[in-house]
Amino acid sequence: MSVLERSGTGRQLPAGMRALYAGNARSVVARGLLATRSTNWLVVLSGFFEPVFYLLAMGFGLGGLVGAVSTSTGQDVSYGAFIAPALLAVSAMNGAVYDSTWNVFFKMNYSKLYQGMLSTSLGPLDVAFGEIGLALLRGAVYATGFLIVMQVLGLNLSFFALLALPAVMLVAFAFASFGMVITSYMKTFQQMDWINFVMLPMFLFSATFYPLSVYPEWIQVVIQALPLWHAVELMRGLTTGAVSVAMVWHVLYFVAMIAVGLVFTTRRLRVLFLD
């Protein structure tokens, strides 16, 4: 039984934790990578081009009319440089949410993929980490591509723009772990449409295309509570080089979101598949 002794469950983890996590999320990621071979590459490519098209259409088309815009830190930048980091944040959100909602919904309810995974020695946390890890890998590829486009167009105003890549990972992780929780409560495709209903206004109004200062005070407070605003501010600070200690709050916002998301995802996967 040498094979069994090396199974992924025997690590030095406390007993309660062992039931949730076998330390083998990489096998779930590996499965995902193998499965991508059979995916439609046109869909994958469209994920990259969507923000690029927005950038070209709005940044240059609309940007010619708008001229310079003032950021929240009082810096005057070109309209393209203003919206590019926001579009980067939006694409991190969209990619993570798509992967963790529609894809996960299908795997949960139709292909019975998780049912199969959880009848092995994998725990729900392995599945969650693995699926989120996969979403992050994809997000990293998109973000790198977009940052290169920004560089080519001269929209990265600072070397801090390099830090936008890990920031994208953080934001995507937060949205993905939350997306999985929300999906775990969904029963039908109709309910899934509600996700778009939340995402679209968040995309339009989170200081993406114009500064937050255009809103009355109370709307500003509402927007500032939403995750996308934090993501936009974080990216914008990095690519325009307006880095400050206050950005730690954005980071903490996402760290908290990740923690809450993971706790609930694990709990839900347990209820759904190991009850």
Place this chain on the structure above:
Amino acid sequence: MPAPVITATDLTKTYGDFAAVDGISFEVAPGESFGLLGPNGAGKSTTMRMVGAVSTRTSGSLRILDLDPDDSGPEIRAQLGVVPQADNLDLELRARDNLLVYGRYFGIPRKVVHRRADELLAFAQLEDRAKAKVDDLSGGMKRRLTIARALINDPRILLLDEPTTGLDPQARHILWDRLFRLKEQGTTLVLTTHYMDEAEQLCDRLVVVDKGAIMAEGSPADLIRRYSSREVLEVRFGSDRNEAVAERLAGTGDRIEVLPDRVLIYSANGEAVLTRITEQGLHPLTSLVRRSSLEDVFLRLTGRSLIE
């Protein structure tokens, strides 16, 4: 007798007010082939899920490989092979990749998984379909691939939930042959079925389950001996006449069961009963003498047919 690999005592699973499994007790010895026979909704699958450590029990005790599934789910699952009722193969992966990826879920080293995958494809008679998409496989092939997948971790117990439901007769026989080989190699099999022929072919011992409770336990031959006669005479007089004629048949055999479409007369010698009936001036439309089966045992125990 060696220590049992599964011990269930008063095992119960309730959903709200409904007891899907209502206090069942059984033991499975290593190397044994053990069956749960019962109609749909009897609680077989729920029991299997609890034994598979993917469903928690409401009460009672359950030990699998001397571990409690409440505390040691992953350790138990690492040593089980599971063939669920509905195939849940990974449709985005090809046949052989299904085995490789599944093996990696158990944390089995890459090299070992590759070797086992080839062995198991050969065992499942799917060597030439290694690169096939799962969707392109026939129902029987998918089932064999699912069994191969369940064996990737060299499990000590193989759990099969309705292994041949929905397969055509030829595919069923191929599958039974594969399972019989596993049994010969000493793999412990636990299977649920509502097919009596399947239970008779594969099970050393079985429990008859109905409405979440065990009605009887024993080897197939033993159960037939205990709860039925050696032979059964099946006679049909036409659906509207069966009931009326049945009264006149009383006393011709050990016991009579009237079903909507036919009358079953239990006796050690079916031919002799048939002769007696015709001597009484009764002429059935059709008649058939057969050996008793587990179907008859089930009918005796519950008053209902297994497949309705």
